[in-house]
Amino acid sequence: MISDFSKEQWSAVYRAAKDEFSTYCTRCLNLDMSRGKPSSLQLNVTEGLLQALQTNEDCYGEEGTDYRNYGILNGIPEARRFFAELFEVPAENVVVGGNSSLNMMYDSIVTAMLFGVPGSVRPWSREKKIRWICPAPGYDRHFAICESLGIEMIPVEMKADGPDMDRIEELCAADDSIKGMWSVPKYSNPEGKTYSDEVVRRLASMKAAPDFRIYWDNAYIVHDLADKSDKLLNLFDECVKAGNPNRVLTFTSTSKISFPGSGVAAMAASEDNIKALNAVKTFQTIGPDKLNQLRHVRYFKNKQGIVEHMKRHAEYLRPHFDVALKELNLQLKDDGYATWTVPNGGYFLSLDLVDGSAKRVEELMKQAGVVITPAGAAFPYHHDPKDRNLRIAPTYPPVEELETCIRLLCVCVKLATAERHLKSAN
C-alpha cells in the first residue's frame, strides 16, 4: 500500500513512472477519451433503421393519420406507447419529442423560469434566488444548464446507493428556493451507480417546495453491459403513491440506442405538468418530427425489441469496459492509488485518485497526447472540491487505443501521486 511507502520507494516510483511517461511522450499519441459516445462501428448495429420508412404509404399511422404533415404536439400514439413501456407509466403521461432529451429538459426549465410550474407562486426568474440539488459527481451538461440560467447549484455527495438522502431531505425541508434536482438514477454519469429503492422512496415522499421538480434523466434505462442488470424503482409511481405526482419529470432518449444525433427523446410526467408545459410549447412549435418517431417504432417494435438490440450494443461495449478494468486492476489495484467503479451498465467509469491529483493527471495525459474529460467536469461549477475525480469514457476509442490510453493513465496516476508525496516530503 502506498500509505506505507518510504521516501525512497516514492523516488523509485517517480523515476519509473517518469521514464514510462517519457516513452509515451515520444510516441506522439493523438487520442480522445473525453466524451461518452458510441463509435461508428458501434452505430452500425442500428443498420436498417433508415429503411424502416421508404414510401408514401409507409408514413401513415395506425389510425390512418398522415405523419408527414403538421401537428400532434405530444408525439404519435405509437411512440407514446413505445416509451410508456420503457418508462413503465401510462401512455397518456408520455410526451415524445425531437432528437434531444437535453433539449426537452432545457426547454422545460426555461418555461419554468418564464412562467413557473404547477405549484409555483411566480415564474422562477422572478424569485430572488433559485437553487438546485446536484448530486456530484454528475453529468456536466446538466450542471451547465443551471450555470447558464443563473440557478445556484448545491453539490450533494453520491454514496454507494445514490445521493446523500439525509442531506437532501435536510436541504429541501428547510429551503423553498430549492426548485429542482438533477439525477441520472440508473448507471449514473459518471459513476455507473443505480439509486436504491430506499433513495427513490425518500425522494418521492420527502418534504420540499410545492414547485420542486426532480429531473429524472433515465438516459441509461436499458443500457445494461453485464448479464446482471440493475433494477431501478419507478419514481413516477412512488411520487403518485406519496401524493406528490407533480414532483418528477422523467426523460430518456434513443440517442444511445439508435443514433446519438438522430434519435428520439421522450418525457414522462403528470397530467398537470404536461398540460402546463404544452400551454407554452404550443407557441414554440407545431409539432415534432413524427416520421423519425414512426421510423423508430417500426424498427424496434417494442421493449423486447429494444432489449434485444441493446445486447448487440453491449457486445460491442463490453470489451471496452473489460480492457479498461483489466488495465486498472493490473496497474493500480489495492495499492491505494485509486478506487473506481465497476458498473453494470451505462457509458462511464469513475476514478477517485489521491486528493489533489486529478488536474495534474489530466495535464500529464494532455502532454502525452490524450484528451480525457477535464478534471472537475463532473462537478457543479467545474469544481471538484477534492480534485480527485476523473471520468473515464471508454466507449469511443478502438479497444487497442483504449488499452494504450488506460495504461498511460495508470502511469500518469503513479507519476502525479509520487510528485505530490515527494513535494510534501520536502
Added chain:
Amino acid sequence: MISDFSKEQWSAVYRAAKDEFSTYCTRCLNLDMSRGKPSSLQLNVTEGLLQALQTNEDCYGEEGTDYRNYGILNGIPEARRFFAELFEVPAENVVVGGNSSLNMMYDSIVTAMLFGVPGSVRPWSREKKIRWICPAPGYDRHFAICESLGIEMIPVEMKADGPDMDRIEELCAADDSIKGMWSVPKYSNPEGKTYSDEVVRRLASMKAAPDFRIYWDNAYIVHDLADKSDKLLNLFDECVKAGNPNRVLTFTSTSKISFPGSGVAAMAASEDNIKALNAVKTFQTIGPDKLNQLRHVRYFKNKQGIVEHMKRHAEYLRPHFDVALKELNLQLKDDGYATWTVPNGGYFLSLDLVDGSAKRVEELMKQAGVVITPAGAAFPYHHDPKDRNLRIAPTYPPVEELETCIRLLCVCVKLATAERHLKSAN
C-alpha cells in the same frame, strides 16, 4: 354595385342567400379550410426523400464525418451551403436546425428575453416594456409568440407593396422599447403580397433601437404558383450595406417543400447574432438531426433541384387557387361585397369584406359545417379592428370540396352583408 342597392334589392339578396344557405345546411357538410397545409396527395410529390439515406455508408458527410453521432451545432456544411444558396447569403451566415423554423424563432426570442441580443443594455425581460411591429394582417403564430411572452404588439397596416413604412419609421425612431418586427416578406401570409425594394431598403436603413431585430420569415422563398414569380430584395445584404448587419434574422424551412412535420429549418444571420445565439444554444442541445439535413441535401441537391420540385407542388396547388378565384370572380366580382388578393405564390388568399361582417361569415360557415380560419386570427390579439378580413386557405381540401367551400363562402358573404344593411336600415 351594392352601394347603390335599395332596401328592396337587399331584401331580395337576403332571401336568395338565405335560401341557398339553408340548402347548404341540409347537406351536413363537414369540411375544413382553416389551415395552410398541403394535402397528402400533394405530399406524395416528395416520394423518394425517405430513400435518400439507407445504409450505414450513406450517413457520412463530404469530409468523412459520421452524421449519425452527436454534435455540429450549426448544422452540416452541406446543408448550410444548400440554404445559403436559397437565402443568397454566405454559408457561414447560415445555421441549419431541426424540423421547425417557428421553433428557431421562438427560441431566439426567448434567448433575447433571458439574455438580450448584441446591442441590448439588458435582457429584454428586464425592460419595463417590449414592443413589436406587427404588419397586419399577418401570420397568427407569429403574433401568438408575442402574446405568450407578454410582448406588446403594434399593428401596422399592410399596403400593396408591404407594411406602411412611414408609420414603421416613425414608430421605431421614437421608441427604443420596440425591439422587433414580424414579417413574411414574400407571398405574405395571408395576403400573398411581396415587399417592394423600397420597403426592404427602408427597413434596412431606418433608425431603430440597437437591439431591434427584424424577423424575416421567408417561409415562401421558392413557393411560386404562377410562371410570373415575385422578386424580393435581399434584406441581409441591404442591412450590411446600411451598416446594420445585426438587424435581420432570416428564416425558412422545407416544411412546404418536403414534409411539414419532418422538414429542415434554417436561419441566416450576422456572425455576431449567430455567436450570441450559440452561446445559449450550446446549453440547450448537442446538435440538430443531421441525418434529416443530409437526406434533404442528397434528395434536392441544390436550388435548381428545389425550383424543379416546387413546379410539381405548383402544378398541384394551382387548380386549388384557380377554382377559388374562379368562384370568387363568378359570385362576388365588382359588386362591392369583397376584394381579394391574387398572389403569385404562397398558401393563402385574403378576403376583405364590408366592415363588420367577417365574424358573422365565419359563424355562418360554421353553421353550415365548414371550418375556416377564425375571423381576426391574422391580427394581433385576434382583433381585426374593422372585422372585415378572412384568410382563405385553399390548399388542403380536394378541389371539388374547395369549390363547395368557396361557393358557400360567397353565399355567406352575401347573406352577412344583406343582414347588416337590413339591420342598419331598420
